[in-house]
Every structure is written in C-alpha cells, then in structure tokens.
Amino acid sequence: MADLGSRSRGQLILVAAFALAVTFVALALVVNSAIFTENLASRGETGGSGDALTLRHDVERGVGQSIASANVYNTTDQSTLEQGVDRGIGNVNTAYSKQSAADTAIVNVSRKSGSTTYGSRVVQNESGGRAFQDRNGNSDWHVVDDVDRSGNEGNATRAFELNVTKLSLEPDESGAFRIVVEEWKGSATWTMTLWRDGASDDVHVEVDIDSEPEARCMQEVDEAFVRVDVTEGRLAGEPCGALRQGPNTNGDFGNYRFASGVGDRYNVTFEHGDKAHGNYSLVTRNQSMASSNTLNASVGSDSPYWDDAVYDVTVRYVYNSPKLDYETDVRVAPGESR
Numbered sequence: 001m002a003d004l005g006s007r008s009r010g011q012l013i014l015v016a017a018f019a020l021a022v023t024f025v026a027l028a029l030v031v032n033s034a035i036f037t038e039n040l041a042s043r044g045e046t047g048g049s050g051d052a053l054t055l056r057h058d059v060e061r062g063v064g065q066s067i068a069s070a071n072v073y074n075t076t077d078q079s080t081l082e083q084g085v086d087r088g089i090g091n092v093n094t095a096y097s098k099q100s101a102a103d104t105a106i107v108n109v110s111r112k113s114g115s116t117t118y119g120s121r122v123v124q125n126e127s128g129g130r131a132f133q134d135r136n137g138n139s140d141w142h143v144v145d146d147v148d149r150s151g152n153e154g155n156a157t158r159a160f161e162l163n164v165t166k167l168s169l170e171p172d173e174s175g176a177f178r179i180v181v182e183e184w185k186g187s188a189t190w191t192m193t194l195w196r197d198g199a200s201d202d203v204h205v206e207v208d209i210d211s212e213p214e215a216r217c218m219q220e221v222d223e224a225f226v227r228v229d230v231t232e233g234r235l236a237g238e239p240c241g242a243l244r245q246g247p248n249t250n251g252d253f254g255n256y257r258f259a260s261g262v263g264d265r266y267n268v269t270f271e272h273g274d275k276a277h278g279n280y281s282l283v284t285r286n287q288s289m290a291s292s293n294t295l296n297a298s299v300g301s302d303s304p305y306w307d308d309a310v311y312d313v314t315v316r317y318v319y320n321s322p323k324l325d326y327e328t329d330v331r332v333a334p335g336e337s338r
Contacts, residue, residue, distance in 0.1 A: 212248065
C-alpha cells in the first residue's frame with residue numbers, strides 16, 4: 001500500500017472537500033430549479049416570468065373554451081367529448097407555439113392522460129325562452145340531486161349561467177325566483193333570490209346562508225334581458241359581491257360564493273320557477289342523471305334537458321425561453337367559483 005505523506009494526505013482531503021462542495025452546489029441548483037418550476041406564480045418578477053404567466057392564463061382560457069365547445073357540439077358519448085377537447089387543446093398548442101416562436105420561446109400544451117373528469121350539463125335553450133320550470137311544468141323542483149364535491153378539487157358545479165327576461169322577474173323579493181342549494185340529507189342551505197325593483201330597471205340579487213346576514217348586489221339593466229353568472233359571481237356582466245367574497249348587510253365580509261356552507265354533498269333546487277323566464281345552463285360533476293324525472297335526456301329534447309359533459313381536464317404547460325424554463329400542471333374548469 002502506498003505511504004502517503006502529510007502533504008499528500010492534505011491535498012487528498014482538499015480535493016475530496018472540493019468535490020463534495022461541487023456536488024452540494026449542483027444538488028442545491030436542482031432543488032431550487034424544481035421549486036422555481038412549480039412555484040413561479042408566487043415569486044417576484046423574474047426574467048421572462050411575466051410572459052410565461054400571462055401565456056399560462058391565455059392557455060387556460062383557450063382550453064376552457066375548447067371544453068365549452070365540446071360540451072355543446074361533441075356530446076355523442078364520453079369518447080367523442082374527449083376527442084373534441086383534444087382537438088381544441090391541439091389548436092391552442094399550435095396557436096401559442098407559433099405566437100411564442102417569434103419571441104424565441106418554445107411552448108407546449110398537452111392534456112395529461114387520464115385527467116378528464118366527466119359530468120353532466122343541464123340546459124334550457126328555447127327560442128324566446130321559457131319559464132324556469134321542470135319538464136312537467138312544476139315551479140318548485142330539483143334540478144340536480146346529490147352533487148358530490150368531497151375528495152375533489154373544485155366546487156362540483158360550474159358555468160351556472162342564467163339569461164332572464166327582465167320583465168318576467170317579480171317586482172319585489174317576496175315570492176321571487178330562487179336558487180336553493182341544500183345540504184344532502186342535512187339542513188344547511190344557500191339561497192340566491194333574483195328580482196327587479198318595481199317598475200325600474202334595477203335588478204337585485206340577494207344571497208342568504210344559514211346563520212349569516214344576507215348579502216346583496218344591484219345593477220341597473222337597460223336591456224330586455226339580464227345575465228347572471230351564478231358561479232362566477234357576476235350580475236349583468238359586473239362583479240356581484242353577493243355571489244363572491246363580499247360584504248353583507250352588516251358591512252362584514254363573508255364567503256357567499258355558490259354553495260358555500262352546505263357541506264360536500266348538496267342538491268340544487270329552483271323555487272318559484274314561474275317567476276323567471278329565459279334560458280340557463282350549468283355543468284355538474286354528476287356523471288349520469290338518467291334517473292331524473294324533472295329533466296329530459298339529451299340534446300334535441302324539449303327543455304330542460306341534460307347531456308354528458310366534460311367537467312374539467314388537466315393540461316401540462318411547458319414554457320422554455322433563453323431566460324426561463326417553466327412547466328406545471330394546469331387544471332381547467334371554466335366558470336367554476338374561485
């Protein structure tokens with residue numbers, strides 16, 4: 001065995017220490033890179049990060065439009081729905097890849113295998129509208145039963161939109177049209193009431209949650225129809241605090257978003273459906289409503305009807321530029337409460 005002198009041993013220790021230092025630095029770079037990749041949105045402005053995050057938002061919106069389109073035009077079965085969504089994602093990928101190439105960035109958007117969540121879309125889409133009654137003409141009725149959001153990301157109901165003839169609304173809140181979300185096999189409720197103020201153009205929304213003061217919002221609507229985005233929290237296109245994290249009548253802020261406070265499983269009910277006339281749609285995570293006796297089945301049936309739908313998908317978003325490498329999963333559920 002070679003006999004190492006003190007100087008040789010010292011040199012060997014120094015070389016070993018240097019090698020370990022290089023290893024630790026490399027490991028730190030790998031860890032920091034991984035942290036940066038998944039948490040870019042929570043950091044300050046970094047070279048190229050603004051472009052990456054802006055494009056991520058645009059990609060999410062484009063994929064959301066693809067889902068909405070497939071839920072209208074590709075509803076034969078779940079396979080057809082997924083194919084429609086994939087075509088839309090492919091178009092989004094092509095469009096933003098070309099756009100980013102001009103900025104020397106490489107972008108890729110693809111659906112993660114097995115990430116599609118299916119559900120049902122409930123629709124009333126009659127020419128000239130119709131009272132918000134069930135298929136049998138009942139004004140108080142269950143739109144969907146046992147919506148289950150337990151163990152899943154999101155609210156299990158999204159894109160809940162009403163387009164209502166303004167003059168069909170009650171001139172005060174007494175007896176006005178209501179959407180009631182009630183806890184499945186429980187007593188908690190979330191209630192939205194919609195009415196107009198006498199003969200004026202003022203349209204009101206009130207949200208009541210058990211044991212909480214009510215929250216209200218109002219918009220003056222000049223048009224013949226008023227649009228209410230129940231899950232996105234908008235009245236006539238404007239943010240409505242009564243459907244969001246807004247102030248109540250006591251001036252305190254609370255969470256009044258759709259289905260707040262009713263537990264993980266709930267029913268959606270219309271009350272006084274004869275006091276609102278128009279059209280509506282919503283998407284729920286419930287995969288089959290074949291047992292419904294209040295809705296007709298499939299597109300082409302008389303309103304209201306239900307059909308298969310995509311509830312959400314997850315895409316892998318990759319952005320590579322000379323200044324930044326960024327990739328992350330993006331869950332897309334358009335029109336879901338946030």
